Amino acid sequence: MARIATIWAIFQGLLIEALPFLFIGVLIAGLARWIAPGGRWLQRLPDQPILAPLSGAALGFALPACECGNVPVARRLLAGGASMGSALGFLFAAPVLNPIVLASTWAAFPDQPWLLAARPLGALLVAVVLSGVLQRLPEGQLLERSLLAERRLSQPLAEASLLERKSGVLGIPTPPRADPSRPSLRTVLEHSSREFLNLAVLLILGSLIAATVQTLLPRSWLLAVGGAPTLSILSLMLMAVVISVCSSVDAFLALGFAAQITPGALLAFLVLGPVVDLKLLGLFGVIMRPKAIAITAIGASVVVLLLGQWVNLWLL
Structure with missing residues (x-):
């Protein structure tokens, strides 16, 4: 019973922490769909291998959402025809x-200026590498089916054929997309409500899995190798x-054990937690x-491991 109570407490904490940001993300995506239904400004984002992910990352400065809230916004970007890299x-x-x-x-690490620079730079490095790797996959193998269909409807004919758009003589006729009208506020609210409920279900499942695994795998096991250069990195990646x-809030959590582990x-x-964790996978x-999710998890882990090794060589 004690473990069940612990799982329930951790589950509640994760859910209460993430749901407001998920709501903010869905709200931002819904507003974008209502204000700019055609998504033409999205199609103007750069498509270069380096500049595209950097421009997409820069959008994060204006959006106060964590990784859960960024998922619906990123989906809106892709559905609206933004470049894959951005x-x-x-x-x-x-x-x-x-x-x-x-x-x-x-606020958590004011006395460690290297970390204040290394964390955002590390996030940018992971984003650029993952963007480059994932774009080697065809869109049909990368994107979820319904998102792929939405994306193709917003692309110019030069990039998506009539058959791919599911229009013309071989498919189901669809209204012209050149100058789409603004959907009613009621339509946007209904669409956003469905999206929020669907994502909330996935978030609940992910939080429950994370709470269960976290209870069965005590942090003390992972911190036991905190001083070993490589094992400490691997253990903290697993913890993330x-x-x-x-x-x-992860910086304040890390502050509690920062003295026991390597830089x-x-x-x-x-760096790894905001990209890959159990509640995010769903x-x-x-x-x-x-x-593509498996490639994301493996690719991010390899980049973060190498980055951590380099930091240990530099600071230890």
């Missing part, structure tokens, strides 16, 4: 670059995935297919 850059880097997270990192704490392990915890399902 949308992925936003998805992976914005959870660290938003003002709340930057302020919380500074398991704990699944929101990026807006590279601390950075690994703060939410990613509304954007990416399982193969």
